[in-house]
Amino acid sequence: MELIKIDYLQIDVAVAKLLTVSKLSINSRQKIGLIGNNGSGKTTLMKILAQEKFPDLFTIKGAVINNCNFAYVPQLLDAGDKSGGQREKLALSRAVAKLKNMPNGLLLLDEPTSNLDITQQQWLIKLISKSKIACLIISHDQNFLNSVCDSVWYVQNKEVHNFSGTYEEFCSFSEDQQKRAETTYEQKEKHLEQLKKSYNQHFNKARTFSRNKKGLSSSDWRSKSMGKQKTANNVIRASKNLASRINKEKGELKKPPVHHAITLKNAITDLSISPKSKALRIEQQPINAYGQKLFNITQEVNLAYGSKVVLTGQNGIGKTVFLKKIKNKQLTGFYNPKLKIGYFNQNIVASQTDKTLLDSLFATSIFDDSSTMQVLGDLHLRQYGEHKISDLSGGQLVCFNLAKILTGQYNLLLLDEPTNFLDIASVNALAEFVTVYPFAMILVSHDQAFIKQLKITKWHIKNSRLITSTAQKKQSKKGNNNELELLKFKLDQLMLDSNASISEIKQVKARIQELQ
Template sequence: MSEIEIYNLKKEIAGHILFEIKEILVEKGARIGLVGPNGQGKSSLLKILIGQDNDYQGKCQINSKFAYLPQLKPVSTMSGGQQTLSELQKSFESNAPILILDEPSTNLDQYWRQWLIDQLKVYSGTLIMASHDRTLLNQTVYQIWELDQGKLTTYHGNYTDYKKEKDQAIAKQAQDYEAYQEKRKQLTREIHNRQEKAKHFKKRKASVSVSDYKVNNFAGGYDGQEKAMAKRAKSLQKRLDKLEEVAAPSQETQYLFKSVGALDPKSKTLLNLEPGEVMIQKRKLFDFNTFKLKMGQKIALTGQNQAGKTTFLRGIVKQIYQGYYSPDLKIGYFAQNLRNLNKVQSVLANVSEHSLQDIYLIKQVLASLGFVDHKLNQESGSLSGGEQVRLSLARILLGDYNLLLLDEPTNFLDIRTLEAVEDFIKTYPGALLMVSHDDAFLQSTCQLELKIKDGHLLWPQYQNKYKDTLSKKIALLEFCLQNLVMDSQANLDEIKALKNKIDELKHKEFE
């Protein structure tokens, strides 16, 4: 018996078909990643699987015990990362034969994301996981379910395999489309030629006398030839009409910026901070030696949760650190909980009023973030929470700024939208400082990574030296721990304290 059985499943919302699935059987030990654009029903499908949503047609049966992690809303007593981690630990401790996870890596820092990957690698049960985390999908699943435009399509392999197959399909479609267009042109030309020849037989040539033309025409010579050509043209037209249409492939978006306003500064150095400290309520979070940003630089800022990344970005916005700030500097700051929208304005007006870029580029970016033509005139106040976050991001990306400070811009973006944002950032001519826990996103968009470790902001040239020092310290403590364990007179509390210290340092070593 299969672990999960789905037959003729149809889910509707307000009379609209969200998705239909003819048949899916999930066998024991399957490891499935569920992907697709936002709003296509990924969370709805997971809720149907666990019996939380019974408003559907068809059959959906789960034949084993399961643990379920929903998309979590932060509570006041815990951070988003702490809440996610707590629920994940409960799921693993349940030893359920089926794990169903909805965006499990959201709000986890790099250390705990790696912990999640390690836990899933050793988990022997059946896994179904909705995620936009490409690193997580690549390392933990070997089948992809894509839910898009009401259909569920299955692919073998991890996310990279799925993406490769999709890209090959797009390339094949481009070839088929080109062949289809060429065939249409060929048939259209032949039809036109036959029609012209048919008309030609009705006209008297200058070399043919009037009397001979009348005799031949009366005898049906010209008329027969005209009808033959017309018949051939009609036959070709039928072939053209029956030609199976091939849809045009999706085109790779090219973002073309104008060097106007803030993107055309007189000074290439936007800021150059003197050595300083990042503080919150008189408590030091970390220190930095110097910090310099030039036009075109794209820098990732990483570190564990609550290390001070967001505080540092806010300090740059307020210019509270000592140093040089270019008179041309214009900062665009994005944070998940920060809304900068005029609720009564349309989607398009919210962005275009604050941008000096061409309307074509503005519409391109909005479309890539899910705001297609019929959404452009919608009032911003009527958008969902997720849509307002994306619109706020578009407003910052396209605003008259030359330094973008982006704090977790990828949270809750589907992979397609995330990759569109990647493409945008790669071509953005200004400077960028970004906080994100998405390794694949940072590697694709940023030139270098600054790490907050043990209360210090480390540039790349210092990170290996710090890691070597930390590794030596861990090795020494592990040697001491071994000696303590072998000592029959050792205090148990002392052993626990030393082990906790080693675990804490290993956490820092990984960051």
């Protein structure tokens, strides 16, 4: 059954077109992911479906046929609030409960995972997957999209398109589409070169008809050439036609956008720390805040020069407090004298509001202009380079603050949930940046697809203590040693037991060899 039907919808902001929708519908039990770059109009479209009121700046043409009972959960922007995850979970639970006993239910969710930790995300995935309620979900969380969606609405060239399939299938489709576009462009380029070559041949041939032959007067040459005049006219006509085709095809030839991985050239070298020395060493100690203990560091933690770490754990467990204490050098330990720490969270307010975005960024960037501009492009800020920082929107300001920290004069970056309000393209670009960044980094994230992309060291806060990969290895080794001793004892007992089976003895021996 159709819950929502759109035959045509056009959304304009002031005099500019924002978004066009043609022939889209939402059916019972369908789970749709709505994706697109930030600022492309996704939230505006959802608000129209949720029958929200709009200021006069917006012009909406067309109509939405609504045949459903809906619940709308907007994006909770206050990411710095410690209860953000719980507030989000409560809002989602209430929305599902509201529609549970209503016919034709539709959930409209705008970035529902942005404040949820991994455990809460798994709760939401289970809730939506088991529910019979249809959903339209704006999300940049690729793991979440892949887990719950059976269709994708994607914004491309200011139009919303439908793809019937999972998010993973959509990604394969997009890659194929990109390859086809690149192949088509290359073919058109070759064809254009052939046309140019043919035009030059015709042009040069046409010129020979207008030249006097050596040893002939003009009147004699014209009298001898009368029979060739028809051929000359045909060559000239063909030459003009080719010129017209070349101009037309040049006008239609558009190179498809191609993303190039960032290279980060010419970083300032005086920020470098000797690879033999540590950037940071944190001693065993409790981490306290607000008059209570959050977790313990039970083993010395070292952060080597140039190493990157992702820190995970449930909301409220102390990740942000940990980063802030490192930033303020409040933890007992060693801080390299050359250490310069850059800290990002969602609530940083820009101080240089009188400057343009480009002036502010270039004044502090440690990378060359092309690398700095690519960071801007990856965060969709390039077109706002001449805008004053005070004129940026909230989302643009978050991205500017991130760009300012990423390119700033630091050799240790502390990034607290940097992906929260980035779109999918920017999240993937950030993962590339982290990989090639030349200095140390600790980042907090709940984005599972992003974490998987990074392939860096993982720290985890669990059971009131910080677990590092080193600690995990030590714990595993300790556990293995205990098991090995028990197995050796068991093997001795089996060898003395006349009723013991040969297969059991072999199994114990094999496990001992494995542990050794």
